[in-house]
Each structure stands twice: as C-alpha cells, then as structure tokens.
Amino acid sequence: MTLRRSLLAAAALLLALPVQAADPPSPDAIVDAFEAVLGPITNYRPSHPKGTCAVGHFTATPDGTRLTVSPVFSGQRIPTLIRFGVGGANPNASDVARSTRSLSIRFDTPSGDVWEMANISAPIFGAPTPQALVDGLLARRPDPATGQPNAERVAAFVAANPATTLQGRWLAANLPPASWATTPYWGVNTFMFRGQDGQVRPARWVFEPRAGVQRLTEEQVRTIGTNFLADEMRRRVATAPVEFDMVLQFPGQGDDLLNPTIAWPDDRPRTVVGRLAVTEVSAGPGGPCDPVSFLILDQAPGITMSDDPTLQARASAYAVSLSRRTR
C-alpha cells in the first residue's frame, strides 16, 4: 500500500469512529474568557456588575409546600438577601440599555440551609451551551491593533451560532423596564423539584411583579437618564414592600429541558409557589450582597439542578469569579 493510500485508509477509519462530544470548558476557562474581553476582574462581577443590595422575605404558598420538600418552601417566612442588577459588563451601565435587569436572591432557612438564585428580565439566555458562551466572548476580545473587537470574527461567530442572537432579539423587541419592581424575572434554566409525594418534577420559574409589568416609553428612554433604577426602588420600598409572585412553569411534551435559549410555550401549566417581599433597599452602591455570587454548589435540599450544561457550568464558574473579585 502506498503512503497516500494508507493515509486515506487511516482517515476513513477515523471518520467511521463515533464522534466524542468535546469536554465542556472548565470553570477557570470560562472566567478566563470573560477576562480576555473585559481585562482582569478587579472588584466587580464580570456580569451584571452594576447593582444594588436589598433585603426582604419569602413565604411559600400551600402549593409551593406541596411541590417541594425544600425548607425554603416550608411556608414559614424565610429571610432573603437580594440584589437588583443591570446586565452587561459595565459597572456604570445605563439603566435604559437594551440589556437584562436582574433579581438575585439568597434564601437563609432556619435550618441553616441556603438557596441561591440569579434571575434575569428575559425569558431566555444568550448562549445554548457553555462552549457557545466562551466562544462568543473570545470572538469579541479586542483586537490588539485597534482595541476593538474584530467585526469579521464576530460576524463569523454569529453566523455559525444563530441561537446566541435570540436573547438580543427579544430585548430589542421589548422596551426596558420602568422599574426593577415592574418586570418579570426568569430563572431560565430547568431545575428538578422533589414534591411531598416523592415525585421529582422538572420546572422553570419566573418572579411576576405584583405591581404589574411596566416598561419605559420611547420618550422616557430618551429623557429619564441613565441612573434612575436604584433611587426609584428606594422610594417605592419606603412606601410599601415591593412584591413578586414566584411561579413554577412545567414542561409539556417535547419541550427542551436543557437549552436555555428556548422558552417553553406560555400555555404550559403554571403554579404560584410563593411570594417575595422586598422590604429595604441599601442606601448606596455596594453592601451585604457584594461578596455573594448567588449560585452556590451546596444548595438547600429538595431542588436540584437539571442536566442543562449551562446550569451545570454556572455554579463553579460563579465561585471562580467570586474568588477572583474578592482576592
């Protein structure tokens, strides 16, 4: 056999082998990708760095107590540490930007179990897998010659990864929230809930504002300024607690449990499982929520992560990010 023929035979053999899925990026590689675009992490989160701390409490409804054995859903009043944020990577981001707003919560149960979550004001995430997130970040890293992202590299990434444009399209089609108190916040990833009946049910959640959904008008986007959210929230909470209903949504036949760029249809069964009340907002930036990453690996029992790879990647990446910004 000639060298050429044996090389062709070897190539044919390799092609016949089953394709091995690439390993997901490590938590360090994920945070390195953020740093490649943003520069070294100092004391700010690389994602949603602009934010304001608050406190409040959460009380499960009887349905919530039925649907999960988690101590967070006992029906007792559970103290919560809260962070409202503005998406993107700029600590001075504009409050009228077409990015997400966020509601992050740590529930501290009387038994000492802690549950943390970070939610966004869009029903979908901007990357279907951790690899797509990392590749998207790296595609946008500044070109040393110009200090700007290379437009061709970004365009090639977007063309090859159309699912990464879905969240941006949703945000472009919806005006920014008029207040942190007037937007829903979606958990986006699927979690597994163990009920009192022993059944484990997949579900996603959304926090629905009791004040109703209100968005800025086009006119307000031009005139309200870039820094109104924190003061507006302080004024509101000084008058009365700001409340959200926590709603679980259950998948239907064929719904994708593992891809956070695809929302489940609105007609899927929904159950109100608890109410969050925000009772106090920190006076200025920073505060007790700063050294919290809002997604720990060791969560209160009763609710576990699904196999969604973006969810699996999150907790460890948040821990790495937290350790870099607090070192």
Ligand code: HEM
């Ligand atoms: C591959 C998936 C993801 C990765 C690698 C990732 C990575 C990160 C990192 C490194 C941080 C900063 C953590 C810190 O320093 O404390 C962060 C914050 C955040 N992420 Fe993600 N994220 C992912 C998916 C998501 C999804 C699906 C959501 C939607 C709910 C989300 C919402 C947030 C929010 C709201 C924050 C700010 C939390 C706060 O208030 O402190 N992330 N993310």
